[in-house]
Amino acid sequence: MYRFAKKVLATAAVLALAGPAAAQDGPIKMGALATLEGAFTVLGEDGMRGVRMALEEFGYKAGGREIELITGSSDASPDSAIRAARKLVEQDGVDILVGPLSGSEGLAVKDYAKTQPETTFVNGSSAAQDTTLRDPADNFFRFSTEGAQWMAGLGEYVYNEKGYRSVAVLAEDYSFPYTQVFGFLEPFCRLGGEAPADARFWVPIGNKDYSSVIAALPDDVDAIYVALGGADAVNFLTQYEQAGGQLPLIGGSITVDQTVLGSKGRTREFIIGTPSAGPISDTWDDPRWNAFVATYKEMFPDGFPSPSLFAHAYYINTKAVLLALEQIGGDLSDGQAKLRETLSTLEFETPTGMVHLDERRQAVADIFLTEVVVGPEGNLVNQTVKVIPQVSQTFGLSYEEFLEYGVVSRENPEC
Amino acid sequence: MRRFVERHPFGALLIAVAVAIFVWLIFAVWPEWLVDAIGRKKTFVNTLLNGITLAGLYFLVASGFTLVFGLMRNVNLAHGSMYLLGAYIGYEVSEATGSWFLGLAVAFLAIALTGVLLQVLIFRRMEGEDLRQTLVTIGISIIAADLMLAVWTGTTYQFLPPEWLFGAAQLPIVSVIRSSGDAVYIVYPIYRLVVLAVAIAAGIALWLFLNRTRVGMMVRAGVNDREMLAASGVNVQLVFALVFAIGAGLAGMAGVIGGTALSIAPGEDIRYLLASLIVVIVGGLGSVTGAALGALLIGLAEQFGLAYFPTYGVVLTFLIMVVTLAVRPQGIMGGR
Numbered sequence: 234m235y236r237f238a239k240k241v242l243a244t245a246a247v248l249a250l251a252g253p254a255a256a257q258d259g260p261i262k263m264g265a266l267a268t269l270e271g272a273f274t275v276l277g278e279d280g281m282r283g284v285r286m287a288l289e290e291f292g293y294k295a296g297g298r299e300i301e302l303i304t305g306s307s308d309a310s311p312d313s314a315i316r317a318a319r320k321l322v323e324q325d326g327v328d329i330l331v332g333p334l335s336g337s338e339g340l341a342v343k344d345y346a347k348t349q350p351e352t353t354f355v356n357g358s359s360a361a362q363d364t365t366l367r368d369p370a371d372n373f374f375r376f377s378t379e380g381a382q383w384m385a386g387l388g389e390y391v392y393n394e395k396g397y398r399s400v401a402v403l404a405e406d407y408s409f410p411y412t413q414v415f416g417f418l419e420p421f422c423r424l425g426g427e428a429p430a431d432a433r434f435w436v437p438i439g440n441k442d443y444s445s446v447i448a449a450l451p452d453d454v455d456a457i458y459v460a461l462g463g464a465d466a467v468n469f470l471t472q473y474e475q476a477g478g479q480l481p482l483i484g485g486s487i488t489v490d491q492t493v494l495g496s497k498g499r500t501r502e503f504i505i506g507t508p509s510a511g512p513i514s515d516t517w518d519d520p521r522w523n524a525f526v527a528t529y530k531e532m533f534p535d536g537f538p539s540p541s542l543f544a545h546a547y548y549i550n551t552k553a554v555l556l557a558l559e560q561i562g563g564d565l566s567d568g569q570a571k572l573r574e575t576l577s578t579l580e581f582e583t584p585t586g587m588v589h590l591d592e593r594r595q596a597v598a599d600i601f602l603t604e605v606v607v608g609p610e611g612n613l614v615n616q617t618v619k620v621i622p623q624v625s626q627t628f629g630l631s632y633e634e635f636l637e638y639g640v641v642s643r644e645n646p647e648c
Numbered sequence: 649m650r651r652f653v654e655r656h657p658f659g660a661l662l663i664a665v666a667v668a669i670f671v672w673l674i675f676a677v678w679p680e681w682l683v684d685a686i687g688r689k690k691t692f693v694n695t696l697l698n699g700i701t702l703a704g705l706y707f708l709v710a711s712g713f714t715l716v717f718g719l720m721r722n723v724n725l726a727h728g729s730m731y732l733l734g735a736y737i738g739y740e741v742s743e744a745t746g747s748w749f750l751g752l753a754v755a756f757l758a759i760a761l762t763g764v765l766l767q768v769l770i771f772r773r774m775e776g777e778d779l780r781q782t783l784v785t786i787g788i789s790i791i792a793a794d795l796m797l798a799v800w801t802g803t804t805y806q807f808l809p810p811e812w813l814f815g816a817a818q819l820p821i822v823s824v825i826r827s828s829g830d831a832v833y834i835v836y837p838i839y840r841l842v843v844l845a846v847a848i849a850a851g852i853a854l855w856l857f858l859n860r861t862r863v864g865m866m867v868r869a870g871v872n873d874r875e876m877l878a879a880s881g882v883n884v885q886l887v888f889a890l891v892f893a894i895g896a897g898l899a900g901m902a903g904v905i906g907g908t909a910l911s912i913a914p915g916e917d918i919r920y921l922l923a924s925l926i927v928v929i930v931g932g933l934g935s936v937t938g939a940a941l942g943a944l945l946i947g948l949a950e951q952f953g954l955a956y957f958p959t960y961g962v963v964l965t966f967l968i969m970v971v972t973l974a975v976r977p978q979g980i981m982g983g984r
Contacts, residue, residue: 274802274914308915406959436958441910441919442702444840445955448694449687464804464913471806471911475837477816497739498806498911535801 266332336409703947704847718934734900759900932982
């Protein structure tokens with residue numbers, strides 16, 4: 234009996250000592266959540282590459298503490314993202330969660346973040362507007378720009394330079410494409426362009442057969458604005474070519490990026506010249522970007538010919554966390570108060586220029602206006618047309634003024 | 649035919665009128681009021697053709713599924729994995745040899761062999777235990793999906809069909825008459841017509857096999873009464889293995905055909921499994937004719953939904969399933 238009691242006491246003592254010590258000196262658990270299933274699998278894989286690049290850069294260490302990476306997978310639906318986030322936070326006990334990938338997932342994880350004040354959430358690449366614009370969560374940080382910011386300058390460009398006056402819209406039916414369509418159409422319509430409601434087509438994510446939608450597209454428009462991602466975009470582009478489609482395209486940020494241009498099969502010559510805009514440009518001739526691309530190619534020979542915006546967004550968000558941890562010496566005490574304060578004021582150099590957060594913890598960064606060209610290795614790449622510096626979420630307007638534009642939706646803006 | 653008309657004069661008249669309207673819709677140039685009411689003719693005809701060709705693809709996948717079920721009472725939930733694996737294998741072969749047709753043939757043979765192995769090594773060990781077999785097939789499909797993701801990653805693949813299969817053909821159907829008097833004809837991708845042709849050919853071949861050959865007779869007998877067939881001296885295991893090979897091979901072949909028409913990526917396995925499940929539920933489990941009918945209904949519903957009310961189009965498919973289950977739970981052509 235005596236020996237038993239002694240054992241219990243000793244164990245209790247060890248636990249008592251080890252408890253707080255482990256919290257401060259043990260490894261920091263970082264969760265990474267991306268879509269490794271479903272239509273956006275290839276996007277999620279590249280996102281994870283971005284996380285690994287940032288961690289590798291820091292040697293899986295920050296502020297003197299080891300970083301332990303735990304990955305989770307969703308399928309681009311909000312409930313799968315919540316399930317995966319729950320598992321990472323509540324079962325694996327991660328201190329910081331990086332993710333998710335897709336727009337509506339971001340909205341769901343933001344709401345979940347409010348119920349987990351002990352954990353810090355940093356965005357992956359999800360880019361719906363309301364993740365940070367309306368009703369943001371105090372512990373959700375987004376160092377990547379969102380869908381409407383990504384479209385900065387595109388509406389003006391196709392109206393003024395390309396001379397398009399009316400467009401049809403084809404996009405997936407969830408928050409991220411709503412955000413992109415809003416970001417593109419808002420300036421386009423203000424200049425006098427048109428996109429009538431019956432020429433806007435909203436299809437479910439993971440739709441494979443676009444032939445009927447293609448048949449329903451109007452002939453009397455100047456161009457089609459396409460905001461589809463991953464396998465969906467590949468399917469649409471092939472079927473549009475097969476159906477003898479003639480209209481020029483305007484690309485959403487993930488419609489003509491490397492996740493689509495780098496897919497296996499037929500090269501799609503007819504999309505050469507397609508204008509688009511987004512947070513990266515494949516051919517931007519800048520030492521920071523070139524170094525990023527070189528590291529990516531070296532680390533992932535089986536990756537894309539050039540990193541996609543998903544690798545880029547996950548890289549930036551992960552790096553922000555690591556930089557902040559470095560500054561505070563890995564001190565996560567007091568409900569991670571120090572980490573959050575540092576993240577809010579963090580300003581750092583990314584492969585695409587400086588990034589800092591606004592008061593709702595949303596990134597302000599440079600945006601690239603691009604056009605699809607044949608690259609030096611014969612593959613299709615996005616060439617920089619123009620860099621739009623330091624685009625904020627409210628496009629320079631005040632927060633209240635910007636809210637008057639209304640919530641992004643299928644019909645916003647009307648024109 | 650004549651007897652049907654004599655017995656149901658009113659019904660026959662109704663059908664004749666419906667067919668006449670349908671033919672008119674396809675071949676006539678639409679008047680203004682009709683265009684105002686239901687949109688352009690181009691949309692309607694293209695959607696109709698898309699629905700029929702998609703049905704062809706669904707039939708290729710679902711016919712194997714329903715055949716296996718009919719004979720072995722085995723709901724093979726790994727059927728979608730066979731589709732995807734066939735597509736990947738076909739892609740590798742056609743990439744290595746440059747021949748799309750060789751890819752198609754190898755996909756059929758390789759997946760047929762996989763099917764035989766599954767039957768001989770796994771399902772045979774748990775014969776008669778339907779639930780256990782079903783659970784095992786779910787397990788296999790999950791493992792297969794992860795293995796395929798590891799080997800072929802998440803990248804989207806697309807086949808390069810022979811040049812003469814790519815592009816669009818002009819159909820002898822006038823879409824509109826321009827103000828200048830020129831007729832504008834409907835243009836349709838050649839490859840999708842080929843998909844339909846292959847599906848019809850496969851359907852006829854299956855029918856001939858089942859109804860005109862000795863082995864087919866054994867299969868039909870097995871569907872009706874397995875024990876009796878075994879008692880009459882037929883090697884039932886051999887028949888099972890053969891049917892499994894054909895069913896799986898068709899799925900593998902469909903992988904290459906579907907991967908060329910659309911694309912291959914992780915997740916396709918579940919998509920086609922779900923499609924085949926709905927098709928056989930609507931058409932009737934175990935009936936090849938039912939699979940054809942079900943595929944046609946689902947294909948058309950999906951495409952018309954997508955073209956005319958994209959946001960809620962998915963509902964249409966499930967609506968058909970719900971109505972079928974409520975009115976005729978055994979499916980349109982299902983027995984018993």
